[in-house]
Amino acid sequence: xxxxxxxxxxxxxxxxxxxxxxxxxxxxxxxxxxxxxxxxxxxxxxxxxxxxxxxxxxxxxxxxxxxxxxxxxxxxxxxxxxxxxxxxxxxxxxxxxxxxxxxxxxxxxxxxxxxxxxxxxxxxxxxxxxxxxxxxxxxxxxxxxxxxxxxxxxxxxxxxxxxxxxxxxxxxxxxxxxxxxxxxxxxxxxxxxxxxxxxxxxxxxxxxxxxxxxxxxxxxxxxxxxxxxxxxxxxxxxxxxxxxxxxxxxxxxxxxxxxxxxxxxxxxxxxxxxxxxxxxxxxxxxxxxxxxxxxxxxxxxxxxxxxxxxxxxxxxxxxxxxxxxxxxxxxxxxxxx
Amino acid sequence: xxxxxxxxxxxxxxxxxxxxxxxxxxxxxxxxxxxxxxxxxxxxxxxxxxxxxxxxxxxxxxxxxxxxxxxxxxxxxxxxxxxxxxxxxxxxxxxxxxxxxxxxxxxxxxxxxxxxxxxxxxxxxxxxxxxxxxxxxxxxxxxxxxxxxxxxxxxxxxxxxxxxxxxxxxxxxxxxxxxxxxxxxxxxxxxxxxxxxxxxxxxxxxxxxxxxxxxxxxxxxxxxxxxxxxxxxxxxxxxxxxxxxxxxxxxxxxxxxxxxxxxxxxxxxxxxxxxxxxxxxxxxxxxxxxxxxxxxxxxxxxxxxxxxxxxxxxxxxxxxxxxxxxxxxxxxxxxxxxxxxxxxxxxxxxxxxxxxxxxxxxxxxxxxxxxxxxxxxxxxxxxxxxxxxxxxxxxxxxxxxxxxxxxxxxxxxxxxxxxxxxxxxxxxxxxxxxxxxxxxxxxxxxxxx
Numbered sequence: 001x002x003x004x005x006x007x008x009x010x011x012x013x014x015x016x017x018x019x020x021x022x023x024x025x026x027x028x029x030x031x032x033x034x035x036x037x038x039x040x041x042x043x044x045x046x047x048x049x050x051x052x053x054x055x056x057x058x059x060x061x062x063x064x065x066x067x068x069x070x071x072x073x074x075x076x077x078x079x080x081x082x083x084x085x086x087x088x089x090x091x092x093x094x095x096x097x098x099x100x101x102x103x104x105x106x107x108x109x110x111x112x113x114x115x116x117x118x119x120x121x122x123x124x125x126x127x128x129x130x131x132x133x134x135x136x137x138x139x140x141x142x143x144x145x146x147x148x149x150x151x152x153x154x155x156x157x158x159x160x161x162x163x164x165x166x167x168x169x170x171x172x173x174x175x176x177x178x179x180x181x182x183x184x185x186x187x188x189x190x191x192x193x194x195x196x197x198x199x200x201x202x203x204x205x206x207x208x209x210x211x212x213x214x215x216x217x218x219x220x221x222x223x224x225x226x227x228x229x230x231x232x233x234x235x236x237x238x239x240x241x242x243x244x245x246x247x248x249x250x251x252x253x254x255x256x257x258x259x260x261x262x263x264x265x266x267x268x269x270x271x272x273x274x275x276x277x278x279x280x281x282x283x284x285x286x287x288x289x290x291x292x293x294x295x296x297x298x299x300x301x302x303x304x305x306x307x308x309x310x311x312x313x314x315x316x317x318x319x320x321x322x323x324x325x326x327x328x329x330x331x332x333x334x335x336x337x
Numbered sequence: 338x339x340x341x342x343x344x345x346x347x348x349x350x351x352x353x354x355x356x357x358x359x360x361x362x363x364x365x366x367x368x369x370x371x372x373x374x375x376x377x378x379x380x381x382x383x384x385x386x387x388x389x390x391x392x393x394x395x396x397x398x399x400x401x402x403x404x405x406x407x408x409x410x411x412x413x414x415x416x417x418x419x420x421x422x423x424x425x426x427x428x429x430x431x432x433x434x435x436x437x438x439x440x441x442x443x444x445x446x447x448x449x450x451x452x453x454x455x456x457x458x459x460x461x462x463x464x465x466x467x468x469x470x471x472x473x474x475x476x477x478x479x480x481x482x483x484x485x486x487x488x489x490x491x492x493x494x495x496x497x498x499x500x501x502x503x504x505x506x507x508x509x510x511x512x513x514x515x516x517x518x519x520x521x522x523x524x525x526x527x528x529x530x531x532x533x534x535x536x537x538x539x540x541x542x543x544x545x546x547x548x549x550x551x552x553x554x555x556x557x558x559x560x561x562x563x564x565x566x567x568x569x570x571x572x573x574x575x576x577x578x579x580x581x582x583x584x585x586x587x588x589x590x591x592x593x594x595x596x597x598x599x600x601x602x603x604x605x606x607x608x609x610x611x612x613x614x615x616x617x618x619x620x621x622x623x624x625x626x627x628x629x630x631x632x633x634x635x636x637x638x639x640x641x642x643x644x645x646x647x648x649x650x651x652x653x654x655x656x657x658x659x660x661x662x663x664x665x666x667x668x669x670x671x672x673x674x675x676x677x678x679x680x681x682x683x684x685x686x687x688x689x690x691x692x693x694x695x696x697x698x699x700x701x702x703x704x705x706x707x708x709x710x711x712x713x714x715x716x717x718x719x720x721x722x723x724x725x726x727x728x729x730x731x732x733x734x735x736x737x738x739x740x741x742x743x744x745x746x747x748x749x750x751x752x753x754x755x756x757x758x759x760x761x762x763x764x765x766x767x768x769x770x771x772x773x774x775x776x777x778x779x780x781x782x783x784x785x786x
Contacts, residue, residue, distance in 0.1 A: 263477045263503060295477035295503045296496075335496045335504075 037089030093126030108151030165199030210240035273302025549616030553579025643717030650711020674735035733759030
């Protein structure tokens with residue numbers, strides 16, 4: 001594991017507990033770290049991630065903002081410019097569309113436009129993804145939008161351990177970082193080291209080694225891919241599963257090395273399939289020296305070309321699931337594509 | 338308007354043809370009806386005549402390119418006609434009848450995709466289509482084939498729509514490896530001489546091996562294994578064979594001089610060597626032993642050429658021009674006394690060594706020079722008769738290429754070994770028996786005192 005500081009022990013924590021622990025650790029160690037967002041104070045946040053932090057650090061450092069994403073994000077960017085390290089929570093990452101001006105035109109550009117004289121060390125926390133019955137305006141996976149913007153870093157931790165380590169790495173980063181947290185992951189439990197550590201941004205993790213095909217997955221899709229890989233192993237197919245973790249910067253090296261080894265690539269992500277991170281990764285592989293080692297077309301599994309439906313069956317069908325990953329991986333491994 | 342040169346359909350179920358050679362260089366004039374290019378199909382090789390008198394321009398298919406029937410592969414410009422940008426390519430179905438080769442039946446169906454053409458503005462630049470580029474194959478399969486020196490058109494694809502996957506290439510290579518490792522590299526070192534010479538270091542006087550017509554040095558492998566281990570070996574590839582340069586020869590003496598030059602280079606500084614030659618290589622070995630008698634300790638000639646006029650010319654020509662395993666295999670089976678020894682894998686490995694159309698055409702020319710009208714045009718009997726070192730002739734009594742009775746015509750004290758049940762390739766059919774014969778000869782020469 002990419003742990004840069006010595007930890008003494010691990011405990012089982014949920015993904016949201018791990019995030020809360022990271023925020024508390026950072027706030028204890030650094031008085032410039034503040035939290036901002038709608039209903040993150042007494043209410044504890046839309047997904048109860050900040051929970052009781054307002055009691056521990058007071059309303060001056062855990063600030064409820066008005067229902068204006070553009071205003072709140074603007075204050076966070078401004079605060080970062082003055083030297084504070086704000087963590088701004090969107091209730092749903094969908095609402096970042098209201099704050100695009102601040103994220104894309106201000107936060108991402110200012111260090112460049114000010115000749116490096118200033119930086120914007122803001123962290124945006126982005127609850128994302130479908131599966132909660134929250135319908136079209138509260139279920140999107142827009143991470144690829146931000147992956148397109150130089151000046152931003154975009155990460156998608158998939159485990160409690162990474163959720164903590166990557167949030168601490170984001171806080172230590174001098175530039176704006178967007179953390180996409182899948183809403184279905186908040187309750188997921190896992191071993192989390194105690195104490196302070198960072199997990200590097202821009203480094204993918206090989207979650208399962210394999211030789212027949214490479215599955216690159218992001219966020220919750222990592223877990224579905226791992227489940228599929230387990231079943232594939234029973235069928236004699238050895239799938240390597242790579243947890244992308246960071247989409248900007250992206251870990252070119254790990255992906256290319258894996259494809260060179262397996263010759264087959266399946267990319268699984270929840271965002272709408274077209275113009276998404278799958279397109280970026282497949283193009284990157286086609287342009288790399290792994291091209292000569294491709295032994296099948298590259299396959300992408302992404303979200304449907306439709307808004308996320310409210311109907312639970314349709315909602316499930318709109319994004320990759322274990323069975324769809326299995327089917328695609330089998331077709332790749334059996335040379336049916 | 339320039340006249341299109343079309344790849345004609347010359348046989349009923351032909352969909353593609355491989356352009357073998359152009360008889361006319363780009364920019365040169367050609368008369369209507371003169372030979373313009375050769376094509377090879379699944380079944381045959383044939384010459385195609387120029388459809389019009391004109392200057393050849395915009396050659397789109399390089400030798401070795403596989404092209405769909407009906408494709409435009411070049412244009413002929415009338416004298417004085419301006420040659421500028423590439424003319425538009427009609428779809429195969431739209432080809433005007435007069436542009437097609439007169440004798441050819443109707444061109445291929447319209448379902449075939451038009452042959453790839455370089456974009457406008459690239460006029461005058463040939464577009465080399467690497468062999469097999471029209472096949473479906475994954476990048477990994479192409480890479481593996483390239484690395485192994487394999488022609489993808491020899492590989493059967495198991496993927497969707499016949500796509501060749503890496504596994505298909507690996508399977509083919511594995512099958513061939515089981516029969517005869519095509520390049521047994523380990524222990525062999527390549528010399529940089531006029532011909533391809535490989536040597537395996539060892540002790541004692543080296544044995545120099547010269548293979549026969551349409552073979553190459555890899556064919557010695559079974560014998561190498563059967564010989565007592567440790568002896569130094571030197572293998573020479575004849576010109577236009579194996580890895581040697583493709584050279585035109587004028588006659589047998591010219592060929593023998595080329596090999597002699599390589600022999601001198603390869604044996605420089607050595608006190609003496611043993612010589613073993615097979616078939617045409619047997620004749621070359623005898624010529625070398627005759628000229629360098631002081632340096633050749635012993636000679637073994639297996640089914641040597643040059644001892645009589647008879648030779649199975651049809652078979653030599655058939656082997657030299659075969660473009661596929663199917664056409665090569667029936668001839669190869671006649672090589673052995675027991676045809677069952679020559680399986681599909683042997684034929685595939687042999688075809689793989691002959692995948693280069695340039696090599697095949699070089700050998701066809703060589704056969705024409707050495708064995709015109711199926712007759713051996715050179716006589717080595719005087720050379721054999723002059724030999725002063727211990728010499729043996731080894732011949733299979735079922736040889737269908739050159740009759741073993743030729744051995745009886747030598748007017749000298751030779752050891753003659755006639756092998757029962759064996760054909761033209763004793764070193765493949767019974768390498769142990771051949772090894773025993775040469776080892777006995779080594780022992781006789783090298784015995785102390």
